[in-house]
Amino acid sequence: MKKLGVLIVLCCGMTAxxxxxxxxxxxxxxxxxxxxxxxxxxxPELSNREFETAEKIADHxxxxxxxxxxxxxxxxxxxxxxxxxxxxxxxxxxxMDALPVTERNDLxxxxxxxxxxxxxxxxxxxxCGHDTHIAILMGVAEVxxxxxxxxxxxxxxxxxxxxxxxxxxxxxGAALMIKEGVLQNPxxxxxxxxxxxxxxxxxxxxxxxxxxxxxxxxxxxxxKGKQSHGSQPWSGVDPILISAKIIDGxxxxxxxxxxxxxxxxxxxxxxxxxxxxNNIIPESAEIVGxxxxxxxxxxxxxxxRMKEMVSSIAEAYRGEATTEIASGTAITYNNPExxxxxxxxxxxxxxxxxxxxxxxxxxxxxxxxxQEKVPGFFFFLGGMTPGTTExxxxxxxxxxIDDSGLLLGVKTLTAMSLDYLNSDKTPRxxxxxxx
Ligand SMILES: [Zn+2]
Ligand SMILES: [Zn+2]
Numbered sequence: 043m044k045k046l047g048v049l050i051v052l053c054c055g056m057t058a059x060x061x062x063x064x065x066x067x068x069x070x071x072x073x074x075x076x077x078x079x080x081x082x083x084x085x086p087e088l089s090n091r092e093f094e095t096a097e098k099i100a101d102h103x104x105x106x107x108x109x110x111x112x113x114x115x116x117x118x119x120x121x122x123x124x125x126x127x128x129x130x131x132x133x134x135x136x137x138m139d140a141l142p143v144t145e146r147n148d149l150x151x152x153x154x155x156x157x158x159x160x161x162x163x164x165x166x167x168x169x170c171g172h173d174t175h176i177a178i179l180m181g182v183a184e185v186x187x188x189x190x191x192x193x194x195x196x197x198x199x200x201x202x203x204x205x206x207x208x209x210x211x212x213x214x215g216a217a218l219m220i221k222e223g224v225l226q227n228p229x230x231x232x233x234x235x236x237x238x239x240x241x242x243x244x245x246x247x248x249x250x251x252x253x254x255x256x257x258x259x260x261x262x263x264x265x266k267g268k269q270s271h272g273s274q275p276w277s278g279v280d281p282i283l284i285s286a287k288i289i290d291g292x293x294x295x296x297x298x299x300x301x302x303x304x305x306x307x308x309x310x311x312x313x314x315x316x317x318x319x320n321n322i323i324p325e326s327a328e329i330v331g332x333x334x335x336x337x338x339x340x341x342x343x344x345x346x347r348m349k350e351m352v353s354s355i356a357e358a359y360r361g362e363a364t365t366e367i368a369s370g371t372a373i374t375y376n377n378p379e380x381x382x383x384x385x386x387x388x389x390x391x392x393x394x395x396x397x398x399x400x401x402x403x404x405x406x407x408x409x410x411x412x413q414e415k416v417p418g419f420f421f422f423l424g425g426m427t428p429g430t431t432e433x434x435x436x437x438x439x440x441x442x443i444d445d446s447g448l449l450l451g452v453k454t455l456t457a458m459s460l461d462y463l464n465s466d467k468t469p470r471x472x473x474x475x476x477x
Contacts, residue, residue, distance in 0.1 A: 064456070067188055071181045072449045079177035079445050080151040086140030086166045086173065088157055089204035090214045092117040095138050095176065099201050102180050106187040108199070115218035119201040122228070123186055125193025130468060132459050133198040133225070133233040133416075135216075135409060136172070136179035137205035143169040146439035160209070169441045171238035171425060176201065178236070178423075178451040185456050195463040196228055205408050216408040225415050231468055232380055233418040234458050235409045236451055238425040240433045244447035246424035247392050247454065248400035251381040253305055253336035254420060255374035258406035259345070259367050263288060263329040263352055265316075266362040272321035279361045281327040282316050287355050288329065288363065289314075295347050305336035307344060308404050334404040336373055372410035377417035379469035384419055387461040391453050417469045419458075423451045 078098075087095050096117040103110045103121040111120045117138070144165025145153045155166040183199050200219065208214030213221075225233075242248055265285050270278025292309050300307045309331060316327035333348075335341035349365045356363035388397045400422060409420045425443035426433045434440035 064185060064189060064192075067185045068449065068453055068456075071185055071452060074184070075177045075181040075448050075452060076445045078180055079173050079448060082173035082176050083149075083168050084151045084153055086153050086155055086168045087138075088142065088159060088166055088209075089139040089206050090116045090208050090212055091157070092138045092203050096201065096203075099138070099176060099180060103183055103199065106184055108183060108187060114222050114224060115203055115214060117203045118219055118224070119199075120224055121183060121199035121201075123183065123190070123193070123197045123199070125195055125197070125463070126191050127194040129193075129195025129463050130231040131196045131198060131228045132462050133200055133230040133412070134179055134182060134455055134459065135200040135202055135233060135235040135412065136175035137202045138172055138176055139204050139206050140166050140172065141169045141206055141437060143167040143437065143439055143441075145169070147442060149442070167439070167441075169438065170206065170436045171240070171441070171443050172205065174238040174425065174443055174445065174448055174451070175236065178448055178455065181448070181452040182455045182459070185452065186459065192460055193463060197459050197463075198224075198228070198230060200224055200233075216411040220411055220415060225412065230416050232377075232462055233412045233416055234384075234455060234462075235412075235418070235420045236423045236455065237407070237420070238443055238447070238451070239422040240425050240436060240441055240443060242422055242424040243426045243428050244424045244444050245392065245396055245428065245450060247388055247397045247421055247450070249376070249381065249385075249388075249397070249419075249421035250400050250402055251376050251378045253373050254376050254400075254402055255407045255410065256306075256308075256334035256336050256402070256404045257338075257341055257371055257373040257410070259333040259335075259341075259370040261331055261333060261348070261365060261367045263363055263365050265327040265329065265356060267323070267325060267327070268361075269325040270323045272323055275323060278323045279359065280323050281325065281361060282323070284356050284359045284361045284363065285314060285316065285327045285329055287359065288352055291351050291355050292348065295344060295351065299347060300340055300344065305340060306334070306402060306404055307336070307340055308332075308334040309344070309348075333367070334406070336402050336404075338373065341373075371406040371408055372414050374407045374410040374420050375413050376419050377413070377469050377471070379467075380417045380419050383465065383467055383469065384458050384462065387457050388421075388454055391457045392450055415471070417471055423447060423454070
């Protein structure tokens with residue numbers, strides 16, 4: 043117990059020292075970060091179309107003397123900053139894409155941008171707050187580039203397109219960045235990322251060790267029956283009735299078979315298609331939905347039982363059914379060793395009382411793909427005006443972020459990078475539980 047106390051004091055002491063000597067850099071950067079954020083907010087671009095966003099980021103990194111690679115995974119920008127001393131490599135990731143949402147507020151930097159999306163004209167808005175992520179990471183790059191003497195190793199800045207998903211028929215996002223080698227040359231030892239949160243007050247950080255955001259899997263069930271006249275069901279096999287039984291059965295996997303005291307799990311049917319008119323029992327039905335899990339053993343069990351149950355139910359009613367489950371997004375899994383290594387740093391920056399453990403969420407993040415390759419830590423940063431009670435959720439027209447919360451993001455990612463690189467500890471993927 044005593045030993046632990048000493049360790050924490052030593053660790054925080056180092057952070058506090060580094061932070062103090064950089065305080066002037068932090069206060070000098072806040073106005074710029076807010077200005078960048080407002081610029082990106084006013085000029086949002088959809089997934090895989092972040093052309094001007096990428097150009098502005100690349101110009102900034104180049105102006106700092108950072109080695110820059112552009113056009114990674116379409117519009118991605120990667121910067122490599124080498125410290126004065128050799129050492130490990132830490133990556134910091136910001137996503138850059140906006141959403142097809144029409145902004146509804148009276149902000150002076152409100153977006154009036156429209157664009158074509160899946161054949162229709164839509165409003166475009168940074169309705170998930172990725173504008174803040176870009177601005178924060180540009181700020182971290184500027185502060186760190188002025189403090190190369192404190193960097194033992196290398197910092198890789200990853201500005202990633204299409205976190206919200208590439209348009210149909212296109213590849214994109216974290217998976218494509220990895221495929222194009224973003225975690226290599228130099229090889230990344232650990233990765234950090236954050237997400238602004240409209241429901242967490244400014245000044246606060248929320249995190250969870252282990253499974254923090256869910257794996258998302260899309261599924262399609264095809265039910266085959268036998269067409270007949272609606273007046274003579276006995277001469278056919280009704281795929282609509284079978285679908286009803288299947289949908290009912292799927293929810294019992296959640297309620298009767300998943301150990302929900304371990305982690306949450308969700309099956310949602312979002313679409314069902316069958317039939318053409320009132321007096322025809324159709325030949326087939328299609329059920330489409332999403333699965334959310336936070337534990338790979340539970341995911342494996344759920345996937346297996348879905349397939350077994352779907353075909354057994356169909357068979358019981360004289361039909362046939364197949365289940366296809368796409369691999370989807372992985373679990374955003376925070377390496378427990380890395381998390382416990384970094385918590386003292388976060389507490390030193392934000393104040394112990396402002397770093398709180400959060401519950402897992404059933405939303406998904408493609409940051410998870412980096413965490414499958416290297417140990418990673420993804421956390422949430424407060425963006426809600428302190429003292430307010432009303433805050434709108436992400437992906438909605440009224441969504442807004444209080445940008446007084448951004449400086450804490452800059453400070454935290456900067457301190458985490460320095461402390462990670464200066465520490466002898468290097469958590470490894472092979473030491474983490476399956477995930
Ligand atoms: Zn989003
Ligand atoms: Zn997001």
